[in-house]
Amino acid sequence: MFRKSRYHAPPGFFAAEASGLAWLAVPDGVPVASVHAVGDDFVELTPLVSVAPTPSAAEEFGRRLAVTHDAGADAFGVPPEGYHGPGWIGDAPLNYGHHQRWGAFYAAERIQPYQAIVEKTATVPAETIAGLDRLCERLDAGHWDDTAPPARLHGDLWNGNLLFTADGATLIDPAAHGGHRLTDLAMLALFGAPHLDRILDAYAEASAVLPDGWRDLLPLHQLHPLLVHSVLFGAGYGAQLALVVRRLVG
Numbered sequence: 001m002f003r004k005s006r007y008h009a010p011p012g013f014f015a016a017e018a019s020g021l022a023w024l025a026v027p028d029g030v031p032v033a034s035v036h037a038v039g040d041d042f043v044e045l046t047p048l049v050s051v052a053p054t055p056s057a058a059e060e061f062g063r064r065l066a067v068t069h070d071a072g073a074d075a076f077g078v079p080p081e082g083y084h085g086p087g088w089i090g091d092a093p094l095n096y097g098h099h100q101r102w103g104a105f106y107a108a109e110r111i112q113p114y115q116a117i118v119e120k121t122a123t124v125p126a127e128t129i130a131g132l133d134r135l136c137e138r139l140d141a142g143h144w145d146d147t148a149p150p151a152r153l154h155g156d157l158w159n160g161n162l163l164f165t166a167d168g169a170t171l172i173d174p175a176a177h178g179g180h181r182l183t184d185l186a187m188l189a190l191f192g193a194p195h196l197d198r199i200l201d202a203y204a205e206a207s208a209v210l211p212d213g214w215r216d217l218l219p220l221h222q223l224h225p226l227l228v229h230s231v232l233f234g235a236g237y238g239a240q241l242a243l244v245v246r247r248l249v250g
Helices: 013-024 053-068 103-123 126-140 181-191 196-206 212-235 233-247
Strands: 001-004 033-037 043-047 088-089 092-094 152-153 162-165 169-171 176-180
Touching: 013 033, 013 043, 013 088, 053 152, 053 162, 053 169, 053 181, 053 196, 092 212, 103 126, 103 212, 126 233, 152 181, 181 196, 181 212, 212 233
Parallel strands: none
Antiparallel strands: 001 043, 033 043, 088 092, 152 176, 162 169
C-alpha cells in the first residue's frame, strides 16, 4: 500500500480526500485511486505506476471526465455525499455550501473568502481587489450563469493530480464538490496537461451541456486557483490574477 501521512494534519484533511475519491468513483467515469484505510493523519491508497501519456489516453480521459461530471451533485458547493467535515484544496481551506446558482456560489464560496485574505496581507494590488468586487457583483447578478446542472467535480485537477497509468488516466488528491464542469477544465488549462487540446476536444464531443463560447470562459474559472495560490505562495501569482481580472471586468 501507498501511505500518505502528515503529523498534526488539520481535522478532516484525509477524510475529505477519501470521501472525495469514493464520490468520484462512478461507472464509466475516470478511475480514481482506491482507498484502503484512512485515519486522522493518514490515508492508504493502492500504489499507481505512471507511464507516458498518449494522445489516445488523453482523449479517453476527456470522454470519461464528462461522465464523471454528469454524475452530478445536489447543488453548487455541496461536499461529497455523506461527508460532513471541512473541505481542503491543498493546504488551503475549501468552503462548502448549497447554492442553486453557480454565480452566487462562486462569488460567496470561492472568490470572496480568498479575496479577504489577499487584501489583508496586501498580496495583490488594490485595483485587483476593486476588480474582484465588480466581478462578484456580476456573478451575483447571474451574468455568467447557464442552464447546466451542478457537476461532480474533482476540484483540484491540475496535472499533478492526474496520473496516466497503463490502464489509463487516474484521479488522485481531489477537492471534490458540486460545481461547474468548466472549473476542472480550467484547472487543467491553467497549469498545463499532456495533450491538453485532445482532452478538451474529446470532452466537448462527449458533453451536451457546455455553454457557448466555453473556451473563452476558462479564465473566469481560473480565478479561484489563482487566489488560492496567492494565499499559499504569495504575490508571485498576483500579476497573473490581475491580468485575468482586467480581462474580465476591465
